[in-house]
Amino acid sequence: MEPHDGAQTPPTPPANGQHTSYSSDNSTVRRTNIEIRDLESQSPKTVDRNFRRFLGLSLPVPANLDDIEDDLAESEDGGPLDCQSIDDHPNGYPRLAALLNSDEDFLICRQYGFLHNRVLLYRQDELRELEQKLLVMDNITQEKDDTMLKCRMREERETDERRALINRIDDKLREYNDIVQRTRSFATLQRAMKRNHTSVWNWIHNNAPLVQAEASTFNQDRDFVAIVDAREGGWFDTLIEPALSKFGGSIGRQMFIPKHNRSSTSDKLVRLYSKRRINLFSRLIVTFLAAVLLMAPVIALFVTKERAGIKILIIFLFTLTFSVALSTCTKAKRHEVFAATVAYCAVLVVFLGNIGGPQQ
Structure with missing residues (x-):
């Protein structure tokens, strides 16, 4: 797709033409009622799923494994089992809207920051002129x-x-205050991640749902913002999803892509991963790393027979690693990172004092 005149050059698609997308667990419709039979009259009764879960009651077991997987996908991802897939919509704006709705990472839009500021400056100068007339x-x-x-x-x-x-x-x-509030609301939105914008642009480039002039809107990658704020660990999740695409294979797709997401489109280049499963997997990795960061320096200090300077260097390096990991893998604030780092360092210093006491 050729860029529109004056537009920023769009991101270059991968050499092999592969396009990888990622999915959301959210859905707009969900079946919450199930039907059971009364033990005495054997008449059907409708029972709310959420109420049964609150009471700790189990759900009816489906007759086959496919039904079990479908029901699991519904209860885990919160998505309807009978929702329309992306391919059910005609190619064009309907199918593009269905794609954007399939994943919260795809919920991006243009900020139009230049136009907002032009209108803001225009209204501002109109008020200056009226103010001068009043004076x-x-x-x-x-x-x-x-x-x-x-x-x-x-x-x-x-x-x-x-x-x-x-x-x-x-x-x-009134007009000035309105444009100020609109500009402020867009300015507070996070910039869309380049990877998410590239995924949407690749899909538009490969499927051509829009004419060239209208598709050129998506070339302005620096002007796009994310409608939904990134979740905690979102940065770490963006490392997991490409790894699953490259090295996960069929097993990774079976584990991390629900069945209803796999059947939502026939495009093999679109992979709608389950956010819930990715989040659980990333939590397991972070938990493992936390245990390693706590036990590794303890073991290193215990087995090291060198002088105290080497042990202090070990504490410094692991404390620095802990602080960096906490800052990058979580949304902890600065004072929270500082407090956690001080506590981590204090634990290591206390352990060093305990193992050094008997030797002295």
């Missing part, structure tokens, strides 16, 4: 009759010019 009117009125500025009713009996100007200023202030 000139005040000076003229003061020279003619300064009592007119002390009594609004007296002035309005003679002329309605000031009231009309004030009403115009009020209208422009």
